Amino acid sequence: MTELLFRNDAYDTRAEATVVAHTPEGGIVLDGSLFYATGGGQPGDSGHLEWGENSLKIATAVKTLDGDIALVPAEAARLPDVGTQVTQVLDWDRRHRHMRVHTALHLLSVVIPLPVTGGSISTEKGRLDFDMPEAPSDKETLEAQLNELIDRDLEVHESWITDAELAAKPELVKTMSVKPPMGAGQVRLIGIGRDTDQIDLQPCGGTHVARTGEIGRVRIGKVEKKGKQNRRVNIHLED
Known part of the structure; x- marks a missing residue:
């Protein structure tokens, strides 16, 4: 199973690794x-891979059916042979913007404390879909509350909970359509704030900034109707 180096430190931009396989898709x-x-x-x-005098641009990474991670080349090219040691280099600006948006969406789920039915992240914006029959009446207040939480510069941290403990605390799971991966014995939690300042705690496998102040100012964009019970709330990074 691929070791998840991004879990060890989301701020690492370079790391050594060894090629262990090629997928049928390349x-x-x-x-x-x-x-x-x-x-x-x-x-x-x-990002890209380096080995010897060679370099290979990586467009994205996906999960394989076996639970490993496959790096997808940006174009057809010679792949490093199995057994080759390579250096991984991230497109850090893109990753960091994903981290900022992702953490901001956690905060959005705090200022709108309703069940989440979907979501997505990009470098410029993100969105959450809520089980919300009516659109929020005051976007300006929601935006002010969101930026106030960001400005508190709260620590973002991880912890782990057993499958059994999570089953006993279903209120930790905010998403209705996607359940956290269980079966491995433990589930990763992302908390925002510590002790009496903790404002959020939920299962999540993604990458996040270390403190909310790193997100920067955000703007709430369109609120879209996506079915009888669903409203999509978009947020945008301001820089």
């Missing part, structure tokens, strides 16, 4: 991946 499987694989509404990371 992907590259490493023994440890610095690249986050598409999932949970967050796109896979991009």
